[in-house]
Amino acid sequence: MNADTDSFHKAVLPPIAATIASLREQVQKARQAGRTIGFVPTMGALHDGHASLIEAAKSARTFCVVSIYVNPTQFAPNEDLAAYPRTMDADRAKCGRAGAELIFAPADSEMYPLGEQTRVKPGILADRMCGLFRPGHFEGVCTVVAKLLNIVQPDIAFFGQKDAQQALIIQKMVDDLRIPVLIQVCPIVREADGLAMSSRNAYLSPEERRQALCLNHALTLGRDRLLAGEKDMQSITSSMRDEICRVVHFHGGTVSIDYVEINDAVTLVPRDAPFGRMLLAGAVRIGKTRLIDNMIVDV
Numbered sequence: 001m002n003a004d005t006d007s008f009h010k011a012v013l014p015p016i017a018a019t020i021a022s023l024r025e026q027v028q029k030a031r032q033a034g035r036t037i038g039f040v041p042t043m044g045a046l047h048d049g050h051a052s053l054i055e056a057a058k059s060a061r062t063f064c065v066v067s068i069y070v071n072p073t074q075f076a077p078n079e080d081l082a083a084y085p086r087t088m089d090a091d092r093a094k095c096g097r098a099g100a101e102l103i104f105a106p107a108d109s110e111m112y113p114l115g116e117q118t119r120v121k122p123g124i125l126a127d128r129m130c131g132l133f134r135p136g137h138f139e140g141v142c143t144v145v146a147k148l149l150n151i152v153q154p155d156i157a158f159f160g161q162k163d164a165q166q167a168l169i170i171q172k173m174v175d176d177l178r179i180p181v182l183i184q185v186c187p188i189v190r191e192a193d194g195l196a197m198s199s200r201n202a203y204l205s206p207e208e209r210r211q212a213l214c215l216n217h218a219l220t221l222g223r224d225r226l227l228a229g230e231k232d233m234q235s236i237t238s239s240m241r242d243e244i245c246r247v248v249h250f251h252g253g254t255v256s257i258d259y260v261e262i263n264d265a266v267t268l269v270p271r272d273a274p275f276g277r278m279l280l281a282g283a284v285r286i287g288k289t290r291l292i293d294n295m296i297v298d299v
């Protein structure tokens with residue numbers, strides 16, 4: 001690397017605040033300079049889906065803060081907390097390229113100091129879909145997001161539609177707790193073959209990567225059948241399940257389906273007939289990797 005490219009790379013690396021005090025100081029400076037604050041909460045292992053959230057914050061002309069924190073309270077004891085990819089150097093470079101201006105990367109002791117005991121418990125939106133298979137997950141998500149919103153105090157926070165249930169739960173939490181922030185949900189970013197981008201895709205072996213397309217195939221099938229005017233929801237969801245198994249078996253694997261559902265896109269209540277805005281959503285386990293994906297369909 002020559003001196004020019006070296007200084008370019010240095011110039012785009014956003015500073016890292018590791019403490020709440022330092023984060024607040026830098027956010028306050030940005031506010032004093034007349035900037036509005038955008039916030040992209042992440043657990044790191046950033047991909048182009050995260051970059052699209054940062055770019056949305058940039059398009060909204062905000063001073064974009066990205067948090068990188070693998071939140072222990074949203075993982076059950078049997079889940080992948082220890083194995084979750086931690087790639088801070090690459091994440092920092094990606095943040096810089098996408099236009100983030102500050103990274104908040106706290107230690108556990110900053111987010112969950114000794115003796116802390118308060119949790120934010122979501123309502124019935126969290127009792128469906130992923131909530132049934134990951135007990136306590138959304139309580140952990142709400143708790144850390146509430147803390148992060150209190151710490152950063154952004155004007156706008158950006159979340160991905162890939163975690164559709166999470167986005168709805170956070171919107172509800174923000175409304176219910178009267179947290180003064182606008183939540184902007186950004187579209188799913190997909191690989192060229194349709195796989196929804198996810199930090200957990202990094203776990204997939206080459207064979208599993210091919211099998212992982214099963215969710216996108218099944219959701220597309222469900223969407224097409226709904227748009228073609230089919231009304232039998234059970235038949236549609238069972239054909240989606242069949243499609244998941246077909247794709248995975250075709251690529252020589254086995255799959256366990258957590259759920260495949262067609263729900264109201266706002267309340268998440270299952271639809272027994274097609275109308276209005278629906279969320280087609282699924283979660284599957286391929287090998288050790290749990291993948292989720294969804295599509296919105298308006299009828």
Ligand code: PAF
Nearest residue numbers: 041042043071141144163
């Ligand atoms: O979507 C995620 O990456 C996490 O659930 C979040 C919102 C950063 C909270 O830890």
